[in-house]
Amino acid sequence: MYQVYGTILTRTFRVLWVLEEIGQPYELIAVRPQSPEIRAQNPSGKVPAMVADGVTLTDSVAIMTYLADKHGALTYPAGSIERGRQDALTHQILDEMDAVLWTASRHSFILPEDLRTPEVKDSLKWEFSRALQRMTDRLGDGPYLMGETMTIADILLAHCLRWSAGARFPQDQQALLAYRDRMYARPAAVKLLAQAAA
Structure with a gap:
């Protein structure tokens, strides 16, 4: 275990x-x-x-x-073209979304107050909005980032989208919001959110 x-x-x-x-x-x-x-x-x-x-x-x-x-x-085999695409998506989400949200968090409540620069959040929100557009383009017609197959990249993206809503970051891509809601309607996510609320 x-x-x-x-x-x-x-x-x-x-x-x-x-x-x-x-x-x-x-x-x-x-x-x-x-x-x-x-x-x-x-x-x-x-x-x-x-x-x-x-x-x-x-x-x-x-x-x-x-x-x-x-x-x-939740993954394609190592060494496959599909795994290369999956890893590229994972790193794109980490670089363009997770890192931006983490930087905003650091300047909101993590860094010592005298080291925070709240003004940086405007530029981070601009960056995040551009990343949302690129990710919307990657989503395409499939229910998941890789089409019909759910991977860990989907869990990472859904988590960043929920995090961004709580951080009051742009929520201007309807396709991604619908995707986030579908992901969080999965039994595994519903169970964890219920445990967190208990």
């Missing part, structure tokens, strides 16, 4: 979502970022961390990729 350290309403959600989708048992050990408990697993103090076979893995996307590869689900 996997041990996952973090809280549901953080990037830990991504890892839990993958585990729910692929039907793997896990134990969620609720720890907050920068707590002594998470620092014992990950010296950076960031969540999530996951213990697999006695080894701690960190970084939500690295953990998602490990789980998908290990269990042969």
